[in-house]
Structure formats: structure tokens, C-alpha cells
Amino acid sequence: MDKLPHSVLLQILSRLNDSADVACCRVAWKAFDTVSPGIRSIHLQCSKEWYDMASSSQRIKPLKTVFLDLISKLETVESVCIVFVHWISRASDDFSLTDGDFAEWLPRVSGSLKSLSVSNYDTQSPSNVLVLISAYCCNLVSLKLDSAWLNVRNLNPMPTLTKYKAPREAGDSEFSLRKVFTVFPNVSSLCIQSEPWSELETYMNSYPEGWMILDGRKGLKTICAYLELADPSLTFSFLSCILDQCVGLSEVSLLMHIEDDIQRTIADSFWSKCVARWPGLKWRRGIRMSFMEDLWISDAISN
Structure with missing residues (x-):
């Protein structure tokens, strides 16, 4: 091992998926410890x-x-x-x-x-x-x-x-996409988890005038949203506000919380409504269930 070129040793360490293994290699072999600063x-x-x-x-x-x-x-x-x-x-x-x-x-x-x-x-x-x-x-x-x-x-x-996950707001409820796009003006991919999405819906419901701020934003290309669908009509209104204003969008991914047949029926209806309403987008659908990993179940590309 000591005879291998440093560049090869560095490639070996760089290909390890877990840096805990890198730490072990550094302890086990002096040659690895020597090249590890290059990772x-x-x-x-x-x-x-x-x-x-x-x-x-x-x-x-x-x-x-x-x-x-x-x-x-x-x-x-x-x-x-x-x-x-x-x-x-x-x-x-x-x-x-x-x-x-x-x-x-x-x-x-x-x-x-x-x-x-x-x-x-x-x-x-x-x-x-x-x-x-x-x-x-x-x-x-x-x-x-x-x-x-x-x-x-x-x-x-x-x-x-260009890639950002919307956080849970601390301090007040006025967390809006205005703040996201002001701080991150060139975001092209946005993923919003269920808690901040719910906060955004609440803010939109309380201050509907605050949502006319996307100004036809062309830079945003993909959106991934984690939805609870507690109020499908409100969720659809919020989604409409984003999709109608962000004219550069090409792909929307929705992960919907499903635990029983009733929630599945609501999710199916919501999904069909979205695909029909915006036929020019590529759609990806996923399921979120408690204590399980997210599961992508279908893609839909409308013409």
C-alpha cells in the first residue's frame, strides 16, 4: 500500500461513501493519513x-x-x-x-x-x-x-x-417566498417540507395580497412540495399562485401524506386536478407515510 502513488490513495479515500470510514483508514494506515487532507x-x-x-x-x-x-x-x-x-x-x-x-x-x-x-x-x-x-x-x-x-x-x-430547502420560520408567521427569493435570487430548484408549506398556506390565507410578488419569475425550474392536504382547496390555491406566476417552471414533484383510503382518495383527486390544470409541466407523484421512506409512484407528462 505504501508504494501506491498518493493520487491513487486519495482516489480511494474520496470514493468512500461514509467519512467515518475515512477516519478509520487514517488511523489504520499512515499512508492514508498522509493524503487525507486532499479530500x-x-x-x-x-x-x-x-x-x-x-x-x-x-x-x-x-x-x-x-x-x-x-x-x-x-x-x-x-x-x-x-x-x-x-x-x-x-x-x-x-x-x-x-x-x-x-x-x-x-x-x-x-x-x-x-x-x-x-x-x-x-x-x-x-x-x-x-x-x-x-x-x-x-x-x-x-x-x-x-x-x-x-x-x-x-x-x-x-x-x-440555486438549490434550497425552505426552513421552518422562527419568531413570527410571516415566512413567505418574498424572503426566499430576496435572499436567494437565483434559486432554480426549491424543495418545501410539510411544516413550512403549511406556514406558507396560513400566511397566504391571512395576507393574500402578499403573494403577488413572484413577478413571473423565470429562474425557478423545479419545485418539490411535501403536502398534508388538510385543506385541499387552500393547498390548490397556494400551488396555483406559485405555478401561475413562475413562468419558467418545467417540473413539479408532489409528495402527499397518505395513511388510509380516505387520504388516498383525496390525494388521487388532487393529483388529477393538478395535472389537468397545468398540462405543460412534467409531474412526479410520491407518497409519504409515517416511519417510512418517501416513495415515488408515478410520473405524468402532459402534452
């Missing part, structure tokens, strides 16, 4: 097994310790992805990423960072993580902050960002 991405998944072992043994390092050690060693960081599983308690600081943690490493890598994804990241109080990201990451292209309670006030514009 440009971090992908860590905090599984239940990892959590249990780290909680019961001092020999297993917690996710946060591994992550901070990895990122401190890299010369250039272009992509960071951290995934927490749903059923891990994040009461322990060793398994959480707080504002202070982001402030510790984000400024150092912000100039090269192109993609940032933290899934099932949760907080018990409003987080300023998005504020920090907008302050430092001037070259970020893709951002995903899932299940986070985010403060969206005082954000700096992020013109390079």
Missing part, C-alpha cells in the same frame, strides 16, 4: 448503532468529535453532508451541531464550500445557523437544512445559491 468532501451519518456505542464506550468517538477532527485536517472543503437518523436523542452536546459549532468551522471553509446538507438537524430554540451561512458562504450553490428551527431574519443575499 474535498465530508459525508457523515450518525446512526443509532454509532450513538449507542459512543454513549457506552470511550473508545468510540461521538459524531461531532469525528466531524470537527476531519474538517480541521482538510485543505479545501467543497461539500459537507451530515445526516442524523430520526430516533436519536440530540440532548447530548456530543450529537448536536449548534450555532457555536458552526461558527467554529464554517468561516474557515466558507470560501470553497459549494454544497451544505444537514438532515434531521433539530434544535430546541431558534437557531442562527442560516444567518451564519449567509454571512460567510458567498460561493454556496446547494443548501439543505432539514427539520431545523431557523431564524430567517437579517440574512445576507446569496446570489450563487
